[in-house]
Amino acid sequence: MLHLRLIVPADRSDEVVRLLEDTVGCTHLAVLTGAARSPAGDVVLCDVAREAGDELIGALRALGIDKSGSITVGDVDLTLSAHADQAEEDAPGDGADAVLWEELSDATHEESTLSVTYLAFLSVATMLAACGVMLDNAILIVGAMAVGPEFGPLAGICTALVKRVPRMALRSAWALIGGFAVAMVMTAGFAWVMDAFDLFTRSMIEGERPNTAFIWQPDWMSFVVAFLAGIAGTLSLTSAKSGALIGVAISVTTVPAAANAAVAFSYKDYGQMSGSAGQLLANLGGIVLAGTLTLLVQKGLWAARRRRAAPKPAPSGSM
Incomplete structure (x- = not known):
């Protein structure tokens, strides 16, 4: 209720x-x-x-x-x-399936603003992921993905596309692009500082990393996972009973890919940088596509259910 x-x-x-x-x-x-x-x-x-x-x-x-x-x-x-x-x-219908568009718009507006807090969370998450990729530590990678706030702007773009609100789409895209740009610049600087203290070395980025090498080696599975995560994340935002958003956050490699690209750039490893950028784009694209399609399906199904539940007009000529 x-x-x-x-x-x-x-x-x-x-x-x-x-x-x-x-x-x-x-x-x-x-x-x-x-x-x-x-x-x-x-x-x-x-x-x-x-x-x-x-x-x-x-x-x-x-x-x-x-x-x-x-x-x-x-x-x-x-x-x-x-x-x-x-x-x-x-x-009519089930409350768990109902989408409150005003609530969704309000939530995504708050989460897709390029605020200092948003930039801080994204930058810290990316730096944590940088430590994870350099140490080949999957636990740090998972932690960084959980901290990252990037799903808010992604959901904002999906909502804006379905509701056809260009201003919301531009604001969310700016928060997403600007946020990752700032986070990656901060992480590149962080990598240089860590290198100066011998905490990061070139051998760490160029060595074998069996636990985290997938981050800069995108394939179709990367897109598939992002697509499924986008569906789950959108359902989590629109459903009254789901708390799956944290699971979505640790399913996609947006923040780790951005971190690996920034660290690779600091060591002039442009092969890894381009691969990480490809991973980042595949994940972002999969989430936006899945989220938009999920909202469109929900909107269509709910409209059809409302039409079926609407009272039928009385036959003409009836008393």
């Missing part, structure tokens, strides 16, 4: 209440007349089945409540109510 807290101008309350009462899957409706002070208006509270949430939020935005008042949405972890059970049963 979702909990909605609305601040509604007093002259729009009746309209909003009628909308909520007519929404299948909406329950626990309460109106606090004149309770809001900033902005002034009535406070309207209700719970709604997740599968009915996206359509309801869209209808509230169409009424302009997000501009004249406010719409706050939160997840309800536990509700002990026969009314809530009935609301979920009445709402």
Whole structure:
């Protein structure tokens, strides 16, 4: 279930209440007349089945409540109510399959901003991965992949493509490209410093690395793994019950590939650098393609389910 807290101008309350009462899957409706002070208006509270949430939020935005008042949405972890059970049963579809597009857009907007924190996480993750590839240590590689925040901008690009919002796509692409550029420059500098202290050596990058050599040797399996991870990651973002995003993070070699490219560049090993760049592009491309297709399929399936659940018009001439 979702909990909605609305601040509604007093002259729009009746309209909003009628909308909520007519929404299948909406329950626990309460109106606090004149309770809001900033902005002034009535406070309207209700719970709604997740599968009915996206359509309801869209209808509230169409009424302009997000501009004249406010719409706050939160997840309800536990509700002990026969009314809530009935609301979920009445709402068409399954809440775990429902996509809240506004929630997805908000989450990807926050995660796909080129902020100092985002750059710090990506740079630290890339430097950790650099230590992993130089030491041929798979544990460090996994840790670096878990730290990397790059799935946010990738999800932002997928969401923007499906929703056809060019500005969101450009912002996410800038965060992705700019973030990796800064992280790789920082990692190249980090490698030079480590070399100066004899902690990194050329023999480490050029020697046999049975645990991490795959990072700069991309093949079709790299794309396949990235594609599958992109599907899992998108489902994790859109599903109400999945917590698989951390597994996605340690399934793809975006951060390790960027790290290997940066370290190889610092030692002028352009063969490894180009191979790592190819691995990075294969992973990024596979995730974006899979994420976009997954959202399109989810959107299409949900629209078809809503059409099937819509009441059929009465035959003409019937009394």
